[in-house]
Amino acid sequence: MTSVLIVGAGPTGLTLACDLARRGVAVRIIEKTPEFPRSSRAKGPNPRSLEVLEDLGVVDEVMASGSGPLVMRKYRGGQPIADTHPHQGSGPTPDAPYDQGRLIPQWRLEEILRDRLTGYGVSVELGTELTRLTQEDTGVVATIADGRRIEARYLVGCDGGHSAVRKLLGVPFAGRTAEEQVMVCGDVELDGLDRGIWHQWFDEDGAVMLCPIPGTRSGWWFQAGPERDDEGRVVEPSRESFQRLLDRHARIPGLRLTDATLMSTYRVNERMADRYRVGRVFLAGDAAHVHSVAGGLGMNTGIQDAFNLGWKLALVVTGRAGPGLLDSYEEERLPVAAWTLDITSDRQRAVLEAIKEPGGGLDVVATPETTTLGLGYRWSSLSRERDARDGRLRAGDRAPDAPCRDAATGAPTRLFEVFAGPHFTLLGFGPGTAAALRETVEKHGDVVRAYSVDAGPEGLLDDRGHARSAYGTTEDSLVLIRPDDYVGLTAPADGARAVLDYLDGLGR
Known part of the structure; x- marks a missing residue:
């Protein structure tokens, strides 16, 4: 029997696995996909997550693999009208060494965490899909799609917004889907734009944003308001639809997308689980909460969930603390998720208002709150x-x-x-x-x-x-x-x- 089984090998699951493994806890981490995703998705850790990554011993690699926040160049009618640096004038202080987040593709951050985990003798078990779980007095039994069973003292679901763990537990995921707030996104390849700039075209009839992906020669994060057909339905994203959107808003002759991958249609979901623990099973990251991307708090909240839970599980499974310590995970992190839904919803509204005005843009989300350096647990029984x-x-x-x-x-x-x-x-x-x-x-x-x-x-x-x-x-x-x-x-x-x-x- 392993001490802790982690379901899901994204940043949340990998952070938790690294934290447990360095504490000498027997841990296994499974991932249903047959190979590691190459998705860029989340744009990188915020200042508080960088502190977590420093504690885990990987921040130097993260800093070397990424870039600092870029100047945001805003366009109207295809013409540049304003350059804004959301963190201009800020700098590290003796009490807070990271004043800005770091842009790094998610796949690269996951690589760094997997390498650290391998150093502890633990590897991600790919192609291993959880289909059933049962709880007993002394542990959890996880059944895999191929019929294998994994026994663990505790199980943690870090398996995303469509979490199988959450569904198997029957935990409600209450909230709303903002059908009117739709975005298409993906990773694209193109040449001909300044890679030191986050380009943002905002027009009355839509928007396109291109942010260079660090560590690539010509890769960009592509985000846009969707193309719609004659009946107002969202057009399925494709390289061709992305090109049409780029042509409409950027208006740069010869600017061509040579590739587009990992394309998806994104609707703002604001949902959270009403419980983070059911017996010996826990939820963390997107499995426990999803919200607007405004503020970039999705991956960061998951990393910080994992860092809160790791030390508590380690002390309990090694007998240095009583099992009641695990109750403090939900006590501390569920209010943080509620706050996160509120602040990201507020920042989303601020962006939608800002882009209506010439010169307005994404820089309105760069507020001190989104660093999460000010979050704490004064209400906790552990304080x-x-x-x-x-x-x-x-x-x-x-x-x-x-x-x-x-x-x-x-x-x-x-x-x-x-x-x-x-x-x-x-x-x-x-x-x-x-x-x-x-x-x-x-x-x-x-x-x-x-x-x-x-x-x-x-x-x-x-x-x-x-x-x-x-x-x-x-x-x-x-x-x-x-x-x-x-x-x-x-x-x-x-x-x-x-x-x-x-x-x-x-x-x-």
Whole structure:
């Protein structure tokens, strides 16, 4: 019996598999398609997902394989009328090293995650379609289309908006399909356009958008309002229909599409599951929620679902936490999905209004909210304040980064480097925390790494004050960081008991 079976090998499933595998959890991941898709689909990770990918050890490859956000050139009547950079003037800060998302085709991101997973000795099992599942007291039995059975202690459905797992569980997927909001999209090949620009033609009778796909010589993401026949019905997308749309709006003689693949008709769906857990089975990513593409939060919400669930499953299956810890997954992530549906619906309306005006375009979706750096879990049962002070970071908030130095060697380091990996992190600001750090390591050193900050020859030096500034602390105090890099607990310097009670009581 494997510990966790993951159904679906997109970014959500692969993120979860990597996180579990690096924690030593026996994991299998199955995918019904016979070969890995070459779809570009999602345009890339946002700043919070880049932080997740850094923790998983793959962000350097992602950054090298992608590009930063591009200048958006807007046209009217075939003529360029405005260039806009949605992130102009922004930059990384000591507490947030990624201020912009990264453009990278989904297939390349999946390749990077699969390579990392292979390094842990786990491979995606292709051509393996789930057709039935049953639950027992000690696990789940998954039946495959060819009759094989896979037994697992837990199963996670990361199998997309048409999730077989969700359907087999009978979980409702309530919401709406906006039939009036239709788009055709695909990957196309063409030469003759500046590849440093995201070209956007908006006219009264429709729109075409072309964004260059990083890592390709002539590949582009194609999105457009659909062509319709004489009776108003949407024309099935094809290279020819894409060419007609391009000719109508771009009006550039000789600009020809040499290929078009992965074409589809997209209607805005806004739906979410009312439960993320049924017994030993969980839903994550598009299997649990779908929404407008405005804001680029689909893949990112799935990656962040997986990062929330991974450490909890690992602690439970290794016996370091009680099974009740798994209830916090739905408690924390379902409200985030509801927020995501709201914000993407709002951004979709903003785009539809903006493109009616000359110079308006997709840049209206680039708001601070869509970085998801501000999302947290203050409402969670895992967020506990024992040292609430005005101006300081709260339990449930994202744990910020900060540049520091190793107190013993003087070498530069960052809090994110300290946090990275399958463990809790206890920061002790000031010498008054020494006893609490020591007691915590003595009892929970297998799951916690403890670091003093500005407290002597070992630990970390906050010589520029960035860490204290980010965490809002001027007095000696303790901050316990969860494995998914959110603040779990704040406590006074002598709060060892609060830290031990938190760790002892996980899921119990």
